[in-house]
Amino acid sequence: MSTGQPLPASRNVAIAAVALATALVLVGCERSLAPAERVNQADVIILRKAFGAEEEPTADSNSGAAAEPTGFGTLRGRFTLIGNPPERPALDVNKEQEVCAPGGKKVLSEALVVDPASGGIKDVFVYLNQKIPLDDPKWVHESYVAALNEPVIFDQKECIFLTHGLAMRAGQALKILNSDPIGHNTNIQGGGGAQPFNQTVSAGGQIFYTPQGESASPFDVTCSIHPWMSAKMLVRNSPYFAVSKADGTFEIANVPAGVPLEFRVWQEKAGFIQKVSVDGEFVEWSKGKLPVTLQPDQTLELSVAIDASAFSR
């Protein structure tokens, strides 16, 4: 070996072995895994103590006396699209066409529906983001009290949910109808405190769903038998929410005035709506959060234009 003339064959074998072993080491044994926890051990001890010491509620936690509403106002407005509305894709109606697509009718996606005449955007959710004392008449106007006992109607016909964007209160019941001559099931995904639910609803039948808690953002409602059927649903504890109509308008009446409020704005295709122009002025709503402070009896009217690029997700 010291002659400087190593045997070429053994050298090749050795090189191959090195290459193979290196490759094995580099590739490793693991597939993609979530990263391990990044724990700050010192803080764990402090936090553990803090959680344990939290037994008696601090006396002054509520004495910071959050501002109280001084009356009620109205928040209304309209969402419009800047630019050309994207084409609504046709859905794959692959079952029971005689009921679901009579006469070979094309069924279009409702993920983004824009009114061709006015540019209004349908099914934009606007809802109060903060927790409010629900049994305090200063915060919840009396007009909302009776409605809590009224069920919200959710119907389906020709294998389409007739309300594509639905918002309701956690304490309300949802009355699910079926106006089709065939059976459906209503599969409500739920989220946060809103219970999931999945039950058959026979032809012409009706069933009830009570969410029991609120969700942070809208979730899916589907029919497992007809997978193209889709709706979005939001459940909130407070009554302050709205879903924009076909012309893009919405209205929330009797909103607590004289206190700073935070609403959130969400649309199926865009998620939380962040970049908008309100009354012609560009505004950024961080994480879809829209701050509003109303004066008593004031009607705040917002004209919100959203660029078509926001709906490209």
Added chain:
Amino acid sequence: MMSRWILCLSAAALAAVAGGCGSPPAEFREYATFAYKVEQSIGDDFKFTSSQHENIDTIMASLFGTPDQPTLPKIEIEGVDLSEVVSLPKLRMAAGPVGSDQDGRPRGLYREHCAHCHGITGDGAGPTAVFLNPYPRDYRPGKYKFKSTPVGYKPTHEDLTKILIDGIPGTAMPSFKLLPADEIDALIHYVRYLSIRGETERALLTLLADTDEGQPLVDIHSKDQDVVQEQLAMVTETVTQIVERWADANKAVVNIPPRPSMNAEELTASINRGRDLFYGTIANCVKCHGDAALGDGQTNDYDEWAKEFMTGNNPASADPYIALGLLPPRTIKPRNLRLGVYRGGNRPIDIFWRIRLGIEGTPMPAATLKPEGDPHAKGLTEDDIWDIVNYVQSLPREAISNPQDAVPHNLRERL
């Protein structure tokens, strides 16, 4: 010279290979898929900062400890004995490395029996998970399929015990009938612990999305003690609500009227009624289970564990989540009812529960019961459901299902 180099390198490389990648130290993994989902729900360019991740992980560790040393958050629920939901002594039996203590009591039962499929974190992504179909359950969303409570409610202790004792036929989940009762008990407590832990992580990540840009969820070093107390209280309340749901499971059990006893003639009539219901528009079984009950009616849907990371049932939309540890989504098949293999158990009451309550996380809906006193209302009666159970149980015995002649068990030709 050259050859000496090569020799050295080969030795080093071989040592590395022989040493192997080894098993990583037992630590909980971040819920990266859900964190990404929350980020995406805020916006395409939104990301939690690394100090925010560290904050969540630190809070999680302070509440739940580590896989070797589990701890429980300090909470109180009126009228509830929390040790019946999760008991620390039982957790200690199930947690940690496999072995036994000085008194010979077992330790590390979860790692001995469960972790290779369900993962240390209970994320259903243990080393063997990717080879199994169906995949092992991810406990973290806190959803379970086979139980006596409705969709949206937790399984009872008995429901989980049944799964451990009987296993899940038709899947890789084996029976643990041979384990002593206290070990099964310890494992169930540990599974509940992993679920509560996962549900808490989901809730904390959702709350974190609501904080101001880059801010921690609990700023333990903040000078403003009022703010800190408020943040701690929010976390405690979140955990309390999650544990409450588990504590309430027993209240949600749906009681089933006993199966009507029948003679042969009555049974045939019941099976015939069950067949009509199976094909009718009220029960609607045929739509998914198929015209011949072969499970071929609706085959392109997914289950909730995959669906929550997909948009529009498009498997490609799960790609970024697969990179974060999600197992590639597979479509969920309605059960082929001619095989006589029932995942949730083959007792009549098991099948009744599946029809009556649906199967959580899957497309299988709950039956709608006919409200009493309204003759026009549509729905099934409990007797109707027993008819369907009888029909379903008759299916594997129909000639078309190609039944085998009865042969005594374990009779094999031996050479």
